[in-house]
Amino acid sequence: MVRTKVLRNILSIITLVLLASLSHAKSSKSSIDGLRIHVRHIDSKGNFSKMELLQRMTHRSHKRMNRLVRKTHHPPRHSTKHESSAETNVHVGSGEYVMDIAIGTPSLTFPAIIDTGSDLIWTQCKPCGRCFSQPTPIFDPSTSSTYKRLPCTAELCKALPYYKCGLNNASCQYQYVYGDGSFTHGNLSSETFTLGSKKFNNIAFGCGNLNSDGFAESSGLVGLGRSKYSLVSQLKFKAFSYCFASLDKQKQSPMLFGSLCYLNASVAKGPAQTTPLLKNPIFPFYYYLSLLGITVGTTKLDIPSSTFALNSNGTGGMLIDSGTSITYLEQTGYDAVKRHFISQMRLPVADGKDIGFDLCFASRSKPSFALPKFILHFDGADLALPENNYFIHDSDTGLFCLTVMGSSGGMSILGSMQQENFKIIYDTKKSKLSFIPTQCDQQ
Template sequence: MISLSYSSISKSDNNKKRSGLTLNLIHRDSIESNNLTRIEKFRKIIHRSKLRANHLMSYSTYSESEPTYHQPSLLFESANYVVELNIGKHATAVDDQYLILDTGAELTWLQCDGCIGCFNQKQRLYNPHDSATYKLLPCDHPLCKSYECNHNHCKFKEWDSPDVHVEGFMSTESFVFHGVSGGGQPYTILDDVVFGCAYGTVGFGFEDNPDNKINGVFGLGPGPRSLTSQFAPQQRFAYCLADWHFGPPEYPGKLMFGDDALLPISGHVQITPIVETDARSYFLKLADIQIDSKCLGFERGKFDRANGHGGFIIDSGTSISYFANDVYDRVRQVFVDYMKTLGLPEMDASSHHLDLCWHMPNGFPSDLPSMILYLQDNEYPDEAADCRNQIGAKLIIDPFGLFHIEEKEDPHLCLGIMRNNGTDPELNILGAKQQTNNKFSFDGQNKTLSWRTWECGLPPN
């Protein structure tokens, strides 16, 4: 039984007992039992990344024809990071739920007891009838807007195609988090969380996996149903992603809310505006790219979003980054030329589902390049951020963030960036690999993204 040593946060009494919450952000491979080698796990991660990228690209070109329906949060096959929690104040340890973290999903939902045709999950299904704190959401609730009404109960349905959808009833319940924050409180409870209790799921890819531990989606997208919009002051959250090559499971990432999501005031903090959201994605204004000392010199406006297409988004669910074709071609050529100066021979990258890999015949090279992304400066939005005049916010991606490095099995390294071959060919995605070992703080109210280097398991120096 859950200990009574917890802090409770409600909408009417927000943050009186604690001002922040930090959770472990667990990589999916850490909860799945398999005997895959490191290389096989890497190939699986890249495969999931492609699925995720294609999903985001299909969103950006979608024209909603049925206003009462919404597209699904994500395809589970593409997911990487999970959050562990309990549903209901009197849940037991056997009821732990693993929900996929998705910054591109607005709604948090999980499968409920009585679910018809739902995918397999190892944990028993959450049964709302066993919880005294469960309530159905009435149709006149603001978060029911655009959903269906069934006997004055709010019914949701999210779909991508007739073969992939989830539906159920919008509900409220207490969420119990196993926080890693200080203060001597091992649990934090959020009361009256609005979420989706799913009674039908189709096409999410886990139907034939009896050992699946994933139960639903933890939505942190920019829409009003997001948990950050419901509870976090200024809709503020932050995360630090542990490198899936070196981190999990020994060093999980961190997911932070409220004051825990703040960054220290120092000259090391970078800040850029979130220039657009579409209820699924956070768009930033990328201006230019530098690799080692070479500025690629893209024309101004190259990465802007126009007429619902293109742009530059930051996404934790996509494992690696994806660039539009002409952008990728220029980036690719710089890396090819640079590796020739190091004497590293190219190798066939197709077995890793990537484009560029190099042998390391003499071990790990000490002079691999870094990449700098120049983004619009929040204080001077009219100034172009580029590597020619050094104006703007800089995200520095070191070699460990740029490359997958394998030193044991056939020593080699691979570039963790791919060409966008999706339905929105001008879209650019900053993936999780290129975000590692930084703390990214999202401020939904002021529409800004801040970051600085950060060791996920430790406070910054």
């Protein structure tokens, strides 16, 4: 009898352990095959006119492009924890789209910028020595039962471009200075994150106590780059995708991770095409594409493929970026594009500087004739853009503007406006990028 009770107790304990293990596995980073969340444009909740929206987008894009050019032309010295944080300047920051993340136990929801040009996940935290205004309460780690500061010996602490150690190595104090001088300083910590309907334990993030302005309509940033501490790397997904809906619809856009990236092909409007993702040897956390040529109308432009090549010193190349709204082309390549559009459009050229565009035409209504085609030829793939992805019309000013501009620094950037209504899949394991014409608000 006693032996039977003992056996029953042992079996009960084993059952509880197994159930606890299964429960933990369901919320662990590696046990979830796929994840779906939604993102929205950073200005979607603002009451902006179309012209104001265009001005805000082009202003942010010009600033971001200039930061990227300065950065790739002035690589930082190799950082150690003893160097000044001003030496890092390793990421771009800011962006065009935000996602909602929930942090802590109990959880508190925040809007955070998504950025393929950044790696660190961070949010503003109390006590706040310096914080910018955000639309939700600032995260207070003292109210969460799952918050932990990471020690200086943690692997992800050592992966940071700059850090210093707290007393007895008990904390990892990070300092990020972005290319425009904006910054976040605080403690590298771990927390439970809720993304969509899924919980993920022990996500490393920056709990920022000193943060400069420059991240409007958000509480921080979610980096999607290639470093160990980006969201993609920490969740151990080998692929992620997004599908930006047309901006004027002001609808949410789906963002998918893992196995879900390859599902729901029924809403595709064309075949998938795939091109290699290149890695910049100096800035390996960015995603680069091999742009080989451009077609305007029926003319493939006489531009040497070396014009857009990624150089061994980290300059040049074409970066695909979620945080830049318009596309920038190396200046000589853009000049050729501009000449051919002017020669093929049956409209007078107009001044678009008030909006922020370089090439505009005078037109009170959207032209009734078919516009010249605009095709970007990548290694193994041709991106034929719909007209709405490279021309935008503002009826208030009577301007019809090309949403492509020149970059004086030699770098090219594929912006988010040109990615609208394409499902963009980043296969980080195979280092490939696929794009599929898609009605993104139905994805």
